[in-house]
Amino acid sequence: MMGAADLNIPVRMKEQPLLSVRDLGKRYGQRIGCRGVSFDLYPGEVLGIVGESGSGKSTLLSCLAGQQRPDEGRILFDGTDVLALSEAARRRLLRGDWAYVHQNPRDGLRMGVSAGGNVGERLMAVGARNYGVIRETAIDWLGRVEIAAERIDDRPSAFSGGMQQRLQIARNLVTGPRLVFMDEPTGGLDVSVQARLLDLLRGLVRDLGLSAIIVTHDLAVVRLLADRLMVMKSGHVVETGLTDQVLDDPQHGYTQLLVSSVLQV
Numbered sequence: 001m002m003g004a005a006d007l008n009i010p011v012r013m014k015e016q017p018l019l020s021v022r023d024l025g026k027r028y029g030q031r032i033g034c035r036g037v038s039f040d041l042y043p044g045e046v047l048g049i050v051g052e053s054g055s056g057k058s059t060l061l062s063c064l065a066g067q068q069r070p071d072e073g074r075i076l077f078d079g080t081d082v083l084a085l086s087e088a089a090r091r092r093l094l095r096g097d098w099a100y101v102h103q104n105p106r107d108g109l110r111m112g113v114s115a116g117g118n119v120g121e122r123l124m125a126v127g128a129r130n131y132g133v134i135r136e137t138a139i140d141w142l143g144r145v146e147i148a149a150e151r152i153d154d155r156p157s158a159f160s161g162g163m164q165q166r167l168q169i170a171r172n173l174v175t176g177p178r179l180v181f182m183d184e185p186t187g188g189l190d191v192s193v194q195a196r197l198l199d200l201l202r203g204l205v206r207d208l209g210l211s212a213i214i215v216t217h218d219l220a221v222v223r224l225l226a227d228r229l230m231v232m233k234s235g236h237v238v239e240t241g242l243t244d245q246v247l248d249d250p251q252h253g254y255t256q257l258l259v260s261s262v263l264q265v
Contacts, residue, residue: 016079018043018211019064019179024073026063032235033059037073039230039240041179044209048226048243050216050258056235058183061215065100065181066090077179095125099172103184105164109156109171115142116152118171126175141170145200162193166200173204180212186221198224219259223247231255 017040026033034056102108119138145166231239239252
């Protein structure tokens with residue numbers, strides 16, 4: 001398999017960051033969810049976040065994607081202070097420029113709506129109204145994620161778990177979001193289905209030049225998809241760098257344990 005470096009997606013450090021995060025923190029009573037997290041994400045870059053269960057990676061993703069409000073810090077998207085936006089403006093952001101791929105596709109799909117309807121709803125949320133164009137676009141995107149066109153009117157409940165995840169990806173990417181959040185996108189799938197889904201994601205990342213943040217416990221996923229890697233422990237970032245560099249020559253003791261699979265993540 002190719003690594004993320006083979007995708008030839010440069011980190012264009014002279015550009016303005018697409019996303020800037022500074023000193024982000026979230027607490028649950030006395031427990032730290034995450035604290036002091038800072039990073040920049042550039043256009044066309046994929047950042048992987050790894051750590052064992054309870055490390056803070058899911059809390060961080062939830063705060064970044066607007067599912068929880070952090071207690072401290074700043075999030076700037078293309079220079080705009082996300083935390084200062086009105087609720088209506090945040091909803092527009094989530095419908096258009098941002099997308100969120102859930103670990104469980106049922107959380108990101110409307111199970112009582114057809115496959116084509118799931119994709120079409122996202123298009124309509126950003127203003128599409130022509131039924132013929134919406135249906136043609138849905139068929140095109142179902143094909144991109146390897147779902148046969150004749151299944152456009154089937155409901156997601158008739159699909160396998162892997163097909164539901166592919167449909168969720170189509171629903172999220174059809175509007176051309178500028179930033180995609182992914183929470184364990186291959187979690188809960190068997191090995192052969194994971195491999196096909198990873199190949200699909202790798203192709204979409206390459207072809208669309210996606211900017212993405214991926215949270216996962218699977219180091220093979222980040223090696224394949226992520227340009228840079230951030231390792232979290234107890235709510236803090238303990239190591240960050242180019243993915244291959246971190247995985248091949250980890251500097252922090254915790255990262256060394258993760259790489260050697262000593263910790264159960």
